[in-house]
Amino acid sequence: MHVPDGVIGPDVCAAAGAISLGAVGYSLHKLSGSLADRAVPMTGMMAALVFAGQMVNFPLVGPPVSGHLMGGVLASVVLGPWAGCVAVTLVLLVQCLLFADGGLLALGVNTLNMAVAGALGGYMVYSLLRRLFGEGPRSVVGAAVAAAWISVMAAATLFCGEFWLTYRGGGYDFGRIFTLMVSFHSAIGVGEALITGVVVGFVLAQRPDLVYRSQIRDGIVRGLGRAVLAGVVMSLAVAAFLAPFASSYADGLEAVGTETGFEEKARDTKAAFADYDAIVPGWEKVSVSLSGIIGVAAVFAIALVLGRVTVGRMQPAGPPHAE
Amino acid sequence: MPSSYLDRYARSRSLCHRLPARLKLLLSLAVVLTAALVPARLWPVHGVLAVVVFIGHTLARIPLVYLARRLAFFLPLVLVLSLSVPLAQGFQTGWEIMWGILFRSSVAFLAVVWLVNVLPFDQLLRALARLKVPAVLVAMMAFMYRYSFVLWDELDKMRTARRARSFGRGGRWFAWTTSAQIIGMLLIRSLSRAERIYGAMKSRGWDGRVRTLED
Numbered sequence: 253m254h255v256p257d258g259v260i261g262p263d264v265c266a267a268a269g270a271i272s273l274g275a276v277g278y279s280l281h282k283l284s285g286s287l288a289d290r291a292v293p294m295t296g297m298m299a300a301l302v303f304a305g306q307m308v309n310f311p312l313v314g315p316p317v318s319g320h321l322m323g324g325v326l327a328s329v330v331l332g333p334w335a336g337c338v339a340v341t342l343v344l345l346v347q348c349l350l351f352a353d354g355g356l357l358a359l360g361v362n363t364l365n366m367a368v369a370g371a372l373g374g375y376m377v378y379s380l381l382r383r384l385f386g387e388g389p390r391s392v393v394g395a396a397v398a399a400a401w402i403s404v405m406a407a408a409t410l411f412c413g414e415f416w417l418t419y420r421g422g423g424y425d426f427g428r429i430f431t432l433m434v435s436f437h438s439a440i441g442v443g444e445a446l447i448t449g450v451v452v453g454f455v456l457a458q459r460p461d462l463v464y465r466s467q468i469r470d471g472i473v474r475g476l477g478r479a480v481l482a483g484v485v486m487s488l489a490v491a492a493f494l495a496p497f498a499s500s501y502a503d504g505l506e507a508v509g510t511e512t513g514f515e516e517k518a519r520d521t522k523a524a525f526a527d528y529d530a531i532v533p534g535w536e537k538v539s540v541s542l543s544g545i546i547g548v549a550a551v552f553a554i555a556l557v558l559g560r561v562t563v564g565r566m567q568p569a570g571p572p573h574a575e
Numbered sequence: 576m577p578s579s580y581l582d583r584y585a586r587s588r589s590l591c592h593r594l595p596a597r598l599k600l601l602l603s604l605a606v607v608l609t610a611a612l613v614p615a616r617l618w619p620v621h622g623v624l625a626v627v628v629f630i631g632h633t634l635a636r637i638p639l640v641y642l643a644r645r646l647a648f649f650l651p652l653v654l655v656l657s658l659s660v661p662l663a664q665g666f667q668t669g670w671e672i673m674w675g676i677l678f679r680s681s682v683a684f685l686a687v688v689w690l691v692n693v694l695p696f697d698q699l700l701r702a703l704a705r706l707k708v709p710a711v712l713v714a715m716m717a718f719m720y721r722y723s724f725v726l727w728d729e730l731d732k733m734r735t736a737r738r739a740r741s742f743g744r745g746g747r748w749f750a751w752t753t754s755a756q757i758i759g760m761l762l763i764r765s766l767s768r769a770e771r772i773y774g775a776m777k778s779r780g781w782d783g784r785v786r787t788l789e790d
Contacts, residue, residue, distance in 0.1 A: 258611050291715075356687055
């Protein structure tokens with residue numbers, strides 16, 4: 253997930269850096285109001301928590317393969333969008349400077365992908381979904397789950413865009429790298445969404461006061477969110493589930509196929525689906541959009557179910573922990 | 576807690592350790608910039624850069640074994656990332672781009688490893704502050720650095736407690752929820768801790784500005 257130096261071109265890095273500098277600067281400005289002195293320990297601690305939380309392994313297929321939390325949506329659900337964005341930026345800064353995890357020059361790219369799109373954008377999705385689902389613990393968990401998944405997808409999509417911008421001269425095929433990255437990350441995103449959901453559910457059950465309550469102040473986020481995000485969310489989710497299909501049917505592949513010897517395969521797939529085309533005219537398009545809709549519905553169903561399961565199971569056992 | 580793993584040689588003594596902090600920060604930034612800016616077909620520049628980085632590590636007396644170990648954790652990640660190029664683009668031009676990415680990112684990575692190992696983190700923060708990085712951000716980074724170690728230790732304790740209760744016998748869903756609950760518990764504890772610390776700082780006159788003995 254962390255882009256090292258030398259992968260993304262310096263011009264793209266500079267542009268991404270300028271955008272993230274603006275966004276993080278604005279977040280810092282938002283934080284430095286009346287609560288400036290409180291923001292330092294709270295945000296610093298949250299960043300340390302995300303840092304430490306990444307050490308917890310989640311077993312995947314086998315013992316050696318495991319995933320971990322990325323934490324952008326978690327941070328902004330707990331601390332609010334501005335502090336969340338700054339917290340993730342801090343994590344990236346320290347990871348870059350101490351671990352050399354993620355490049356120094358690519359810091360702007362990483363910040364854009366994970367702090368600006370991950371935490372700020374994730375919070376926009378989260379607050380929008382909370383409005384849709386209504387108030388209540390289930391809607392908080394459900395919205396956090398969906399936002400976490402979408403934030404990972406957004407980061408992957410942004411990375412593809414940056415990659416494409418870097419190698420745009422060399423006849424680079426955006427469709428293929430997009431397919432590869434997005435189908436890979438839709439699985440990673442499910443992990444991130446599950447972890448975020450369980451953590452948020454746990455915190456809600458134990459200390460509901462810790463979860464950030466949006467005030468009138470973040471009207472900007474909501475206004476922007478309502479206008480832009482419905483479209484972005486839908487198109488991203490659809491794109492994610494469509495990518496595997498789109499790549500094997502789209503015309504783009506045929507053009508590249510003649511150069512790389514893909515045309516044999518492509519013709520086979522075409523032939524296989526020609527039958528369906530004969531039976532139901534326009535079947536291809538219907539099936540593609542159907543699977544897109546099913547995909548989006550599935551994510552939201554998972555979100556709602558997880559919200560129900562985690563909140564139902566974790567009733568507060570007595571008074572909340574003091575320490 | 577892998578504290579010694581990160582910046583193990585930061586406090587040792589050598590020519591490189593005596594250089595001024597800002598110079599070292601700017602030097603490694605320059606190496607990273609050159610590695611990223613110069614196109615891959617000008618390979619002699621990258622060769623020279625690799626030699627410069629190697630000399631830097633030798634002068635700082637950082638053992639090769641340590642560098643090899645750091646690279647062993649770094650390279651697989653970049654390899655996966657760069658392998659996607661030949662996979663996605665076809666193998667003729669793809670390989671070239673892939674080797675370019677691998678070499679340049681390794682050089683940049685080693686330059687940052689050098690920086691971390693010749694410059695203790697507190698001095699790095701001070702250098703950043705003098706390079707006009709916002710004071711709030713530097714204060715937060717200092718806070719984060721200080722408390723990551725505390726949280727790591729706390730996490731370790733919770734993991735030990737979990738192991739002591741035969742973790743690993745349940746199903747995968749159980750493993751996942753327990754791990755996520757550990758993060759949730761850590762979150763609750765650390766935010767309460769941050770509130771206590773904030774109270775303590777406030778009562779000692781904290782106004783949002785970090786003051787050190789050197790100021």
